[in-house]
Amino acid sequence: MAMSSRWVAEIERYIRGDAGDGSPRGSMPGHSIYRVPQYIKNMTNPDAYRPQVVSLGPFHHGDPALMPMEKHKCRAVAHLVNRSGRPLDYFVAVVEEIKLQLQDTYENLEDKWYQGTDFVEMMLKDGCFLLEMARAFEQNGRVEDYEPDDPVFSEHGCLYLFGGIKSDVILMENQLPLLLLQKLIGAAYNHDFQLDRILKIKPTREGEWLVYLRTKTFSGNKNYPQIRRIAV
Template structure:
């Protein structure tokens, strides 16, 4: 009993680290509310890929190839050439709408906090009114959002936008549709290159208030641009988080019975392709035998 008392006395007299003092203060002040914590983490929907994961794979697979969308890759040297075309997209969209640019900016500024919260670990340069961070963030959102709306419109019109853009426009033209759209489409689903669908809805409402108040129309617009061959697979009746979220939802959820048309296309299996007369060869050039695929 005496030893236990002596030990307790020694522990009480031992110096307490500043970390212990700080943590005890936090423990005493913090009220754990699961509902509040769930709401806190629910705000985030766009994340950076951990560097360790990038190093385990091809790191370039996590980088956009042609255009930055959002703050995470804004300013990357190899993507800077598209910045001029983004600004041109703003000019064309605003002129076509007949609305002043200030309406688009105001519509985005109203939800700036929600848009900022969507990006986990958003840099300080994009936050705060004092240093102009929030204004810079809104400008980025309007610019990138207008570019994406114009790019999706070009896709919907199959590049036939010559009434508003020059026939030889390097991006918004038949040429851009044929040679650049696939890269834009691919960049739309890069994890770190997402734009919140809330942003697109705010811009589209300025363009057409009645049509795009319906969240499902915004989601459908994005989905049709990402995978037109599956556009009749599932019905999206809510506003998704971002393009990658909408694509994921369409590919992994919903019953095939939800198809609303007969033009849906699903890639056949390897066995079906083989039975149709298409043969497979090994990757090595010196391999001459035709291999039969296993059932899929």
């Protein structure tokens, strides 16, 4: 039976380890954040897979119901940058440097996220927001550089938003790459640590995965946030 020469040539390239795109033989894209298959959503409640308070990452970015939290993300960036003593451009450059790796993390990323600066802006705002929320939760909302009546980063904000944000953070389609958090932590707190020195990931009895900071490494920096019981 005759076979297409083009098909044979393509398979031969894979056998030689040359897929034509620079990737090694047998390699797959580095996706680690996926969309929930539509048939699963159809079998259950589609709203159960959608964030209710805040979007993290590209899959639900721009949802009108989640837009009110966007202005608070900008405030989170401002506070984290001011506390670091470094310019905003430094943080933008840090995220820009790993942009391709972050994009590859997401399965079926829309074409619009490969154009312009929107992807870097979103990653910076979402990453800073998550770190600032973790800091506020750890301190029970009593954070010194936010006003006591702050609608998000305060005792009041933690009381009313913690449950909703925690539920949103564990959603499969509402994730941030750990690489992003590593780089932002290094930029904000003047440390350049490997990921396994910063974050500890462990399962719980409830089947969740929790992210912890290995805080003993940073005992000399009182501003370093201790992330505890933040599920991913």
